[in-house]
Amino acid sequence: MKYLDEFRDPIAARAMLEKISVAASREWTIMEVCGGQTHSILKNGLDRLLPRRINILHGPGCPVCVTPIEMIDRAIEIAQRPGVILCSFGDMLRVPGSRRDLLSVKAEGGQVRTVYSPLDALEMARKNRDLEIVFFAIGFETTAPVNAAAVYQAATEHLDNFSILSAQVLVPPAIEVILNSEDCRVNGFLAAGHVCAITGYSDYEELVENYHTPFVITGFEPLDILQGIYMTVVMLEEGRPAVNNQYRRVVRRDGNPEAKRLMGKVFERVDRKWRGLGNIPGSGLGLRAEYAAFDAARKFGLEQYEKEEAGECISGLILQGLKKPFDCPAFSERCTPEHPLGATMVSSEGACAAYYHYSLTEFQRIKKNRNE
Ligand code: SF4
Numbered sequence: 513m514k515y516l517d518e519f520r521d522p523i524a525a526r527a528m529l530e531k532i533s534v535a536a537s538r539e540w541t542i543m544e545v546c547g548g549q550t551h552s553i554l555k556n557g558l559d560r561l562l563p564r565r566i567n568i569l570h571g572p573g574c575p576v577c578v579t580p581i582e583m584i585d586r587a588i589e590i591a592q593r594p595g596v597i598l599c600s601f602g603d604m605l606r607v608p609g610s611r612r613d614l615l616s617v618k619a620e621g622g623q624v625r626t627v628y629s630p631l632d633a634l635e636m637a638r639k640n641r642d643l644e645i646v647f648f649a650i651g652f653e654t655t656a657p658v659n660a661a662a663v664y665q666a667a668t669e670h671l672d673n674f675s676i677l678s679a680q681v682l683v684p685p686a687i688e689v690i691l692n693s694e695d696c697r698v699n700g701f702l703a704a705g706h707v708c709a710i711t712g713y714s715d716y717e718e719l720v721e722n723y724h725t726p727f728v729i730t731g732f733e734p735l736d737i738l739q740g741i742y743m744t745v746v747m748l749e750e751g752r753p754a755v756n757n758q759y760r761r762v763v764r765r766d767g768n769p770e771a772k773r774l775m776g777k778v779f780e781r782v783d784r785k786w787r788g789l790g791n792i793p794g795s796g797l798g799l800r801a802e803y804a805a806f807d808a809a810r811k812f813g814l815e816q817y818e819k820e821e822a823g824e825c826i827s828g829l830i831l832q833g834l835k836k837p838f839d840c841p842a843f844s845e846r847c848t849p850e851h852p853l854g855a856t857m858v859s860s861e862g863a864c865a866a867y868y869h870y871s872l873t874e875f876q877r878i879k880k881n882r883n884e
Contacts, residue, residue: 516733518735519731519733519734519735519736520556520733520734520735521735524735525561525734525735525738528735528738528739528742529561529562529563529738531742532562532563532566532738532741532742532745533563535742535745535746535749536563536565536566536745536749537749538565539565539566539567540565540566540567540699540700540744540745540748541567541568541569541697541698541699541700542566542567542568542569542698542699542700542701542702542741542744542745543568543569543570543571543690543698543700543701543702543833544568544569544570544571544573544701544702544704544730544737545571545572545573545683545686545687545701545702545703545704546571546573546702546704546705546706546707546732546861547573547574547575547577547859547860547861547862547863547866548573548704548706548732548861549573549702549704549730549732549737550570550573550574550861550863550866551860551861551866551870552732552733552734552737553568553737553866554866554867554869554870554871555866555869555870556734557870558734558737558738559871560874562741566741566745567697568741569697569698569833569836570830570831570833570836570863570866571686571687571690571701571831571832571833572686572690572786572788572789572831572832573652573683573704573861574831574855574856574859574861574862574863575650575651575652575655575681575859575861576601576603576604576607576650576855576858576859576861576862577787577827577831577855577856577859577861577862577863578681578686578786578787578788578789578831578855579604579607579650579679579787579855580679580785580786580787580819580821581608581609581610581787581819581820581821582610582785582817582818582819583650583677583679583785584604584607584608584609584610584613584614585609585610585611585817585819586677586809586812586814586817587600587604587609587614587646587648587677588609588612588613588614588617589812589814589817590646590677590808590812590814591614591617591618591622591623591624592617592622593644593812595642595643595644596623596643596644596645596646597623597624597625597636597640597643597644597645597646598614598622598623598624598625598646598648599624599625599626599627599630599632599633599636599645599646599647599648600614600624600625600626600627600647600648601626601627601628601648601650602626603858603859603860603861604648604650605618605624605626606852606858607852607855607858607859608852608853608854608855610819623643627647629658630647630649630658630659630661630662630676631658631661631662633645633646633647633662633674634647634662634665634666634671634674637666637671637673637674638669638671640673641673642673643673644673644675644811645673645674645675646674646675646676646677646808646812647659647662647674647675647676647677647808648676648677648679649676649677649678649679649680650679650680651679651680651681652680652681652682652683652704652707653682653683653707653710653711653775654704654706654707654709654710655680656680656710656775656779656797657710657768657771657772657774657775659676659678659680659778659779660774660775660777660778660779661774662674662676663676663778663799663803663806664774664777664778664803666806667803667805667806672805674806675805675806675807675808675811676799676806676807676808677808677809678779678796678797678798678799678807678808678809679784679796680779680784680796680797681784681786681795681796681797682781682794682795682796682797683703683704683707684715684716684718684719685792685793685794685795686786686789686792686795687701687719688719688723689789689792689832690789690832690833691719691723691725693832693834695832695834696833697833697834698725698833699725699726699744699748700725700726700727700728700744700745700747700748700753701725701726701727701728701744702727702728702730702737702740702741702744703716703727703728703729703730703755704730705729705730705731705732705736705758705759705762705763706732706762708729708757708759708763708767709759709762709763709767709768710767710768710771710772710775711767711772712763712764712765712766712767712772713727713729713755713757713763713765713767714765714766716729716755717755720753720754720755724753725753726744726747726748726753726754726755726756727754727755727756728740728741728743728744728747728755728756728757728758729755729756729757729758729759729763730758730759731758731759731761731762736758736759739758740758743756743758744756775797777800778799778800778803779797779798779799779800780797780798780799780800781794781795781796781797781798782794782796782797782798783795783796784796786831787821787827787828787831787855788821788827788828788829788830788831788832789828789831789832823853823854824841824842824846824853825840825842825847825853825854825856826839826840826854827854827855827856827857827862827864830856830863830864831856831863836863836867837856837863837864837866837867837868838867838871838875838878840864843864843867843868843875844868844872844875847864848868849865849868849869852864
């Protein structure tokens, strides 16, 4: 199969691992900034195949995981209002808010529906003009264009019963927070290919200039990731940081101009709170004044609602690359995918869920050794 089998070829993967091993003369820590890459790394055992000198950290690349608790509380508050249908991606339903989750609201008769696209919610608004339809818009630059298209279309059709609860975030400002941290251990980054397919990578060139840290725009198959790591290691060894594009078959330097134009028409940059990273200036996308009527937080009077994280979940530290899921005392005991304490165990792209699904045996071995 073109563009799949060749990126999973075990012989080519072994050769690439050998190249990494030869190229790396010392320890390097590399962060991948995408939950899809995290899962690919764990699922294919790349973390165990890489030379010990290469330490992989998982960044804030899962949209469900980085959505702060107060946004979930806002969605719950909206879903409880009469005459409202709240539409969300399935993973968000089980993420705990400060007191409960959307699934329990649904179980008690609240109108919560799972959708696969904001366009499904838009269609619901067309068919139910007597109800308010709200789409819980989480995600990165990858999903923002289709959210923008839904709002633009709603405005064109005068669908005033449609709105979005915008929790959309932008990746480069979060990377900058990680780079600015005193505890930052990251030497280089694998940047998410699908994000750059939309935005291009000029923002990353700016980060390289300011922080002298290499970035490789990387795809999601095992060989993509291994090649991305190899390209990062080569730049680190040579002391010549730059942006390299491993994912050339999809990503262009300028990204997708049409998607960017639509995003820019409907959204503007706003300050946004991230789970575990706090408030990051200019890291979110909010509706422009012309589209304010489609802002659910405004429509339902929830703009000022704030809530701090509480409890024993350390997902904030995991999202910053300061801890790994195995470091959490609750991992696999009090916190499992069936009974998650935090978003990184709920989401199909979350780091804790990836470790639970693919590395539980290794965790049990490490734990046994610790206890002996
Ligand atoms: S294992 Fe559970 S409690 Fe621990 S960090 Fe992950 S999600 Fe949070």
